[in-house]
Amino acid sequence: MSAAVLPLSFDRPITEAALGVWLSRATPGERIVYWRGYLARDTWVTRGGLSDIERRRLGMVARRAWLMSADGQVHLVQQRVAPGVFDYIAIARPHKQPRRRLDAPITVISEAA
Numbered sequence: 001m002s003a004a005v006l007p008l009s010f011d012r013p014i015t016e017a018a019l020g021v022w023l024s025r026a027t028p029g030e031r032i033v034y035w036r037g038y039l040a041r042d043t044w045v046t047r048g049g050l051s052d053i054e055r056r057r058l059g060m061v062a063r064r065a066w067l068m069s070a071d072g073q074v075h076l077v078q079q080r081v082a083p084g085v086f087d088y089i090a091i092a093r094p095h096k097q098p099r100r101r102l103d104a105p106i107t108v109i110s111e112a113a
Contacts, residue, residue, distance in 0.1 A: 015057065016064045019090070023073060026092035034065055035088040036081060065090050072096060 014034055022032050035042070035058060042050060043059045050058065065088070068074045074090040081087055 014061060016060050019061055019064055019068075023068060023090075023092060028092055028094040031089050031091045033087045033089050034061055036085065038084050038086060039088055041084075062088070 014032075019032070019034060026032075039058075039062055043055055043062060046052075046055075065074065065076055068090065069076045072093060073096075074092055077089050077091065078086045079089060
């Protein structure tokens, strides 16, 4: 199992763009810690130490991670670091096979006798 890639600083969330870049380059099983803290508290409570802008950015990163999970691109897990402190980790899943477009023309191959 690959070691978790940590954000540059735990006092600020990584950006949505950085999370997307990581996913585009990640191999299955690679992980990234996209936040350390208590996500519900840190995104909603004003006394959590983050500015309004930082809280909104953290919320956007968390939502992007959730959407990546809903799309089957990552697994989301938490690991307890201390009481009330968790690492929020995204683990890359195998890349999906692209689906064939439903409006794409179908080529019919007939057998000639």
